[in-house]
Amino acid sequence: MTVMEGTDRQEIVIIGGGIIGCTTAYYLTRHPAYDPSKHSITVIEATRIAGGASGKAGGLLAVWAYPNNIVPLSFKLHQDLAQEHGGEENWGYRKVSCGNLEATGRGRNELERLGGQAGMSLGKRSGEKGRKVTNGGRSALPKDLDWILPDLIKGYEKMGGSKETAQVHPYQFTMAMIRLAEEQGVKVIIGSVQAINYAEASPSPTPITPPAEDNSYLSGPPSPALSSVSLGSFSSGRSTRRKVKSVTYKDRETEEIHTIPSTTTILAAGPWTSKLYPSAPISGLRAHSVTITPASPVSAYALFTEITIPPTPPSPSYRYHSSRNIQAEPVSPEIYSRPNNEIYVCGEGDMEVEVPETTADVEVDENRCDDLIAQVSSISDHIRLGRVTRKQACYLPILSVGGHGGPLIGETGTEGLLMATGHSCWGINNAPATGKLISEMVFDGKAISADIGQLDPRRIL
Ligand SMILES: Cc1cc2nc3c(=O)[nH]c(=O)nc-3n(C[C@H](O)[C@H](O)[C@H](O)COP(=O)(O)OP(=O)(O)OC[C@H]3O[C@@H](n4cnc5c(N)ncnc54)[C@H](O)[C@@H]3O)c2cc1C
Structure with missing residues (x-):
């Protein structure tokens, strides 16, 4: 010493x-x-x-x-x-469009039939109470946001353009x-x-x-x-x-x-x-995220979503057997496309596991990552046919x-x-x-x- x-x-x-x-x-x-x-x-x-x-x-x-x-x-x-x-x-800084979209996602059965990132559970968490999307239907979707399936869109609201939103x-x-x-x-x-x-x-x-x-x-x-x-x-x-x-x-x-x-x-x-x-008075809130290489390059968007996915009845091979699988609750993954042909997706926070000793000890719940993948695959074929590159979790510091x-x-x-x-x-x-x-x-x-x-x-x- x-x-x-x-x-x-x-x-x-x-x-x-x-x-x-x-x-x-x-x-x-x-x-x-x-x-x-x-x-x-x-x-x-x-x-x-x-x-x-x-x-x-x-x-x-x-x-x-x-x-x-x-x-x-x-x-x-x-x-x-x-x-x-x-x-x-050096760190992917760019202006990015940002929007809030409301969609009806495709159900698990349909995704399984289509293949790609589909065979995961459709875990449904209570959707975050974000802003209600006022603009209705597929016509509200910006033209260059062509990697989200327009027919599934119930509404879209712009939250930022090149002057208001950027990313790193x-x-x-x-x-x-x-x-x-x-x-x-x-x-x-x-x-x-x-x-x-x-x-x-x-x-x-x-x-x-x-x-x-x-x-x-x-x-x-x-x-x-x-x-x-x-x-x-x-x-x-x-x-x-x-x-x-x-x-x-x-x-x-x-x-x-x-x-x-x-x-x-x-x-x-x-x-x-x-x-x-x-x-x-600082604590930690765990949040999961995944990164995906989309099937083909996507335009620059950061999307807040509210996706309602049709209920899926429990089956013997089903990963979960809780009621959350059979209710059509909205989920709210955030989806960010990044410059290096990467899509980043994060979900809601959970308090299930306390902040561990170090960042190296953070527990990653694969099911939660799979849920996220299934949720975003349900509204985008670019994602459904893409390749998952990372499943991870971390804690945000909250007061x-x-x-x-x-x-x-x-x-x-x-x-x-x-x-x-x-x-x-x-x-x-x-x-x-x-x-x-x-x-x-x-x-x-x-x-x-x-x-x-x-x-x-x-x-x-
Ligand atoms: C899923 C998710 C998505 C997010 N998205 C965004 C976003 O889009 N935009 C945005 O602005 N923010 C976002 N955030 C929030 C942002 O990530 C955090 O606010 C920010 O990273 C906090 O940084 P920090 O340096 O305070 O904490 P951390 O990144 O947690 O760093 C703290 C460091 O302290 C070290 N440490 C702890 N104890 C000790 C010790 N005793 N000795 C030495 N070192 C120690 C840890 O090892 C750690 O590396 C997001 C957060 C999450 C979880």
Whole structure:
């Protein structure tokens, strides 16, 4: 165990190598005040870069995403990043049309008769209550959306064109961010952070209080900050002024324990945040997704769907025997076509399996993936006759505080400890704004590019 103290270098440690941690590393190196001779930046990632949701998400970017205090900035930064670093080529950045479609899918029996991706269960989950599609019938379907069977369409509503919606390949984007950050001196360590260690801070004249703004979303009185942390070296409350001193991690390869100094620690551990910071109200919601190489190339669309599939009576060979198979409940897979002749499909979330120890331990329920494949095959022959290339699952980080959709970006009330987490279903969209704002907090002492008082973690912790 080594702890270096007494240097005047600023030691910035980012915990978590998902899109938030990696994009934050990138923006720290792009800040005018960054000087590698004075600042060291280390990203500590437990398993592998982008091994969680950041490598398995859809990648839709939309001006109407939330929260609206960072979305316009982030949407614009995505555009700038793509322009500056060849995003089109390097991470599949492109403008994409987006729509909400309602369809009656073909039943399992018919798909089986037709062949292709058909022999899977048609598991039916409660459809997400999205916007009701107002435009009726096949005539509403855009002409270039020719890979969806028009006769099955009940309605289609446009949700975005080239000015409102775009996309990236999240894995490629995250890898590009960390590579660009490494080129500017950022160090990546593959190891699991075991503890954030603290020292007594010198008394501060400024009381540690959250900004006095609308607190209506708080579910109750704020919990005593950090008082229940069980990671040994850490115990703090609002009344005791502490500051970050070092971070202890276990190296993934050697299993050795190391402690590195830290003057600023940025917690970007997504759904794992509360394992390191128990009073952070962040949990994980598992979601499955699949990727498919379509039978022939498809136009650029991101589709929210509501598909009603005719009921299928149970049969002896049927995979499930629950009532969900014989009810015609709508399902709502999201379908994104990607530039490299790939279609990505994700389904609804489930709370069946708790967030596991690491991204490498995420349980993939093949049946749920097969359901997704059958659902989207039921409205597209390009998909039905395509080839499934990946079945996967991951956890999105959600904030379990009523009335607050997240994320939490900013100071925690402990000197030197910042948080960038809880991005729910818009972390890909909001990563650049998060990274830029955190870099401003680190080097300028406050967020400059957007007013993010509403996202201040101290309002909740
Ligand atoms: C199915 C699905 C589709 C989605 N589609 C979209 C979309 O289209 N558009 C959009 O904007 N968003 C989308 N999202 C949301 C987006 O994926 C997430 O908000 C985002 O990836 C969160 O990033 P993160 O870096 O906070 O978390 P993660 O990607 O989970 O990264 C956290 C990292 O921290 C590491 N870590 C955890 N604990 C430790 C520790 N103790 N020590 C070291 N490292 C640790 C983990 O290993 C992990 O790599 C989607 C999410 C899902 C699940």
